Amino acid sequence: MGLDIRVPLGAMFTLLGLLLAGFGLFGTKAIYSQTLGINVNLDWGLVLLAFGVMMLYLGLRGLSRGEHLSEGGTEDQPNIPH
Amino acid sequence: MRLSWIDWTIMLLYFGFVLGIGAALKRFMKTSTDYFLAGRSIPAWICGLAFLSANLGAQEVIGMGASGAKYGIETSHFYWIGAIPAMVFVGIFMIPFYYGSRARSVPEYLRMRFDEKTRGLNAISFAVMTVFSSGISMYAMAKLIQTLHFLDVPFQKMHLPPSAIFHASILISAVIVLGYILFGGLTSAIYNEVLQFFLIVAGFFPLVYLGLKNVGGWEGLKAKLPPIYTHSWQGMASPRTNLLGVEWFGLVMGLGFVLSFGYWCTDFLVIQRAMAANSMNAARRTPLIAAFPKMIFPFLVILPGIIAIGLPTQRSASVMETGGVAVHAEPAGQGLIPVKVDELTGKPMYNQQGQPVLDYDLAIPEMLAHYFPAGLLGLGLTALLASFMSGMAGNVTAFNTVWTYDIYHAYINRGASDDHLLWMGRFATVFGIAISVAAAYAAAQFNNIMDFLQLVFAFVNAPLFATFLLGMFWKRTTGHGAFTGLLLGTGAAALHHGLTLPLGDAPGIKGGWIAVLHQYPSDMAQNFWTAIFAWSACFVITIVISLFTAPRQESDLKGLVYSLTERIRERGAWYERPAFLGVIVIALLIALNLLFK
Numbered sequence: 074m075g076l077d078i079r080v081p082l083g084a085m086f087t088l089l090g091l092l093l094a095g096f097g098l099f100g101t102k103a104i105y106s107q108t109l110g111i112n113v114n115l116d117w118g119l120v121l122l123a124f125g126v127m128m129l130y131l132g133l134r135g136l137s138r139g140e141h142l143s144e145g146g147t148e149d150q151p152n153i154p155h
Numbered sequence: 156m157r158l159s160w161i162d163w164t165i166m167l168l169y170f171g172f173v174l175g176i177g178a179a180l181k182r183f184m185k186t187s188t189d190y191f192l193a194g195r196s197i198p199a200w201i202c203g204l205a206f207l208s209a210n211l212g213a214q215e216v217i218g219m220g221a222s223g224a225k226y227g228i229e230t231s232h233f234y235w236i237g238a239i240p241a242m243v244f245v246g247i248f249m250i251p252f253y254y255g256s257r258a259r260s261v262p263e264y265l266r267m268r269f270d271e272k273t274r275g276l277n278a279i280s281f282a283v284m285t286v287f288s289s290g291i292s293m294y295a296m297a298k299l300i301q302t303l304h305f306l307d308v309p310f311q312k313m314h315l316p317p318s319a320i321f322h323a324s325i326l327i328s329a330v331i332v333l334g335y336i337l338f339g340g341l342t343s344a345i346y347n348e349v350l351q352f353f354l355i356v357a358g359f360f361p362l363v364y365l366g367l368k369n370v371g372g373w374e375g376l377k378a379k380l381p382p383i384y385t386h387s388w389q390g391m392a393s394p395r396t397n398l399l400g401v402e403w404f405g406l407v408m409g410l411g412f413v414l415s416f417g418y419w420c421t422d423f424l425v426i427q428r429a430m431a432a433n434s435m436n437a438a439r440r441t442p443l444i445a446a447f448p449k450m451i452f453p454f455l456v457i458l459p460g461i462i463a464i465g466l467p468t469q470r471s472a473s474v475m476e477t478g479g480v481a482v483h484a485e486p487a488g489q490g491l492i493p494v495k496v497d498e499l500t501g502k503p504m505y506n507q508q509g510q511p512v513l514d515y516d517l518a519i520p521e522m523l524a525h526y527f528p529a530g531l532l533g534l535g536l537t538a539l540l541a542s543f544m545s546g547m548a549g550n551v552t553a554f555n556t557v558w559t560y561d562i563y564h565a566y567i568n569r570g571a572s573d574d575h576l577l578w579m580g581r582f583a584t585v586f587g588i589a590i591s592v593a594a595a596y597a598a599a600q601f602n603n604i605m606d607f608l609q610l611v612f613a614f615v616n617a618p619l620f621a622t623f624l625l626g627m628f629w630k631r632t633t634g635h636g637a638f639t640g641l642l643l644g645t646g647a648a649a650l651h652h653g654l655t656l657p658l659g660d661a662p663g664i665k666g667g668w669i670a671v672l673h674q675y676p677s678d679m680a681q682n683f684w685t686a687i688f689a690w691s692a693c694f695v696i697t698i699v700i701s702l703f704t705a706p707r708q709e710s711d712l713k714g715l716v717y718s719l720t721e722r723i724r725e726r727g728a729w730y731e732r733p734a735f736l737g738v739i740v741i742a743l744l745i746a747l748n749l750l751f752k
Contacts, residue, residue, distance in 0.1 A: 075180075078349055078350075085168065085172045086357070089165060092161065092165060092530075096529070096530045100161075104528035108526060108527075108528055117534075124353075
């Protein structure tokens with residue numbers, strides 16, 4: 074369908090990861106008393122960032138190979154009668 | 156609940172991507188097939204995640220967390236017994252007929268297999284159900300936003316009254332869902348469902364991690380709760396010895412067979428995601444791919460509820476003296492779950508035994524507030540809102556397709572061109588959402604009307620699987636048989652409900668409105684047995700009427716009935732073979748049930 078979902082998915086999680094990890098790194102640390110002392114924003118932000126970058130890489134690689142253009146029209150593409 | 160700038164930024168970022176995907180897809184919507192069936196061009200893994208997410212609405216996330224707190228791990232039966240076997244069955248045995256018949260919707264399959272009247276009955280009841288379900292989802296979201304109070308401060312700053320929060324929530328959710336479906340159709344809904352799936356995992360995984368770490372892991376949680384909360388099959392021999400109030404036979408037959416197969420195998424809302432796949436093999440693998448994450452979702456949405464009830468009680472009861480007698484002005488609740496407050500009087504609610512009623516629906520929101528600091532709180536809330544919107548969007552895309560193909564094109568404008576159908580699909584999206592908004596306000600005004608409608612929907616859905624099972628696997632089934640079976644099956648559901656009542660309830664919306672011939676130990680047992688009666692009535696009546704009416708020519712039924720359709724030979728790697736995937740799913744299902752028995 075022209076748009077590879079991995080690209081927006083990867084972009085969104087990359088931005089989310091950067092936001093959370095940045096907030097965890099530079100923001101106040103007092104808020105982590107409710108998370109058993111774990112800086113969850115930093116830790117989880119890095120996980121989301123890694124996931125986002127991986128998806129973005131796969132999506133952009135797919136776009137450069139033209140994978141999104143070959144998705145449709147397979148062997149049993151039905152014609153649609155009324 | 157107060158949000159900081161980072162929480163708002165995360166929310167806005169998500170909504171920006173949601174609308175951006177809709178706008179980016181607009182230029183690819185050239186035909187009605189592009190709009191309603193995503194051009195049948197979506198890869199299996201995307202369809203699989205959308206198949207799962209379309210069902211991840213309000214009820215799933217908030218409701219399953221609430222049930223986790225109320226019933227414990229027994230709630231997982233709604234996934235493990237109440238979804239997985241049906242998902243395997245539809246993928247291996249039924250999708251070949253839906254996809255291979257070239258039908259554009261489930262009602263259209265019914266026209267091809269049976270006749271016009273059976274299609275009409277299914278299309279009209281389905282269209283009505285989807286717009287009202289979307290409205291109920293919208294109402295639930297607005298209520299949740301009001302309850303969480305995170306919009307209170309911004310509204311105060313804008314000098315808006317608190318009552319405006321409800322209207323703004325309805326309006327904003329309607330505009331966002333409209334925005335991305337109007338332009339991008341089913342593709343946009345599917346892509347956003349994939350986004351939502353990953354967002355829910357991202358938002359809930361840290362919640363479970365922190366909660367479990369806090370209580371000492373699964374073993375620590377088991378030590379804090381009675382055994383029945385952490386064993387899914389304990390006490391299932393009798394309805395009186397388990398928290399669900401239903402015995403194993405009613406559970407397996409009512410939930411595991413009739414209701415589960417009725418939903419996952421016949422509901423166009425989920426089947427539409429498989430129909431959008433780019434090949435027959437991808438369509439068959441769609442529900443099987445969805446089954447893997449579906450099996451582990453209880454750990455994401457049910458477990459937080461169990462942790463919430465297992466934690467030490469957070470609030471202390473406030474005691475007030477009235478005339479020298481100490482009364483609990485505000486009971487303590489249990490764990491993180493507060494006591495339910497009457498909306499009209501603002502006072503705590505008590506049951507007939509004088510015990511405080513817990514507000515289980517707040518299990519997940521209370522967990523978010525308890526464990527998540529600024530940042531992660533925004534992510535968790537966004538995941539919740541995404542699930543609500545996805546539930547709405549799933550209903551809207553199913554509605555616009557059934558309205559356009561099965562009602563408008565079939566009965567109102569038979570000669571419509573494809574361009575006109577595409578226009579009608581967009582128009583149906585607008586008026587479908589407008590009706591949903593009206594339904595949300597109706598729910599706010601007359602709560603009983605929505606309970607009544609949901610009851611009627613349950614009656615209509617209960618017999619459906621018998622019609623499809625016979626239609627696909629018994630070539631002798633006739634259109635007259637199917638139509639009569641559906642009508643009388645719905646009637647049997649209503650009759651059973653009218654003659655039975657759960658213990659402790661008064662005759663009325665809960666049942667017994669004709670006479671009380673039997674009392675069930677719980678409303679869940681009554682629901683399951685209503686479904687069993689409806690299915691059985693539809694099954695028997697369809698067979699009897701079919702035997703007395705003329706069958707269709709076998710040549711007309713090729714590709715629509717199992718015995719007249721060429722078997723599909725599965726090729727490729729193991730992960731490309733639906734039957735092999737089905738075996739793995741069932742093996743994992745058995746292992747999970749043994750592990751948590």
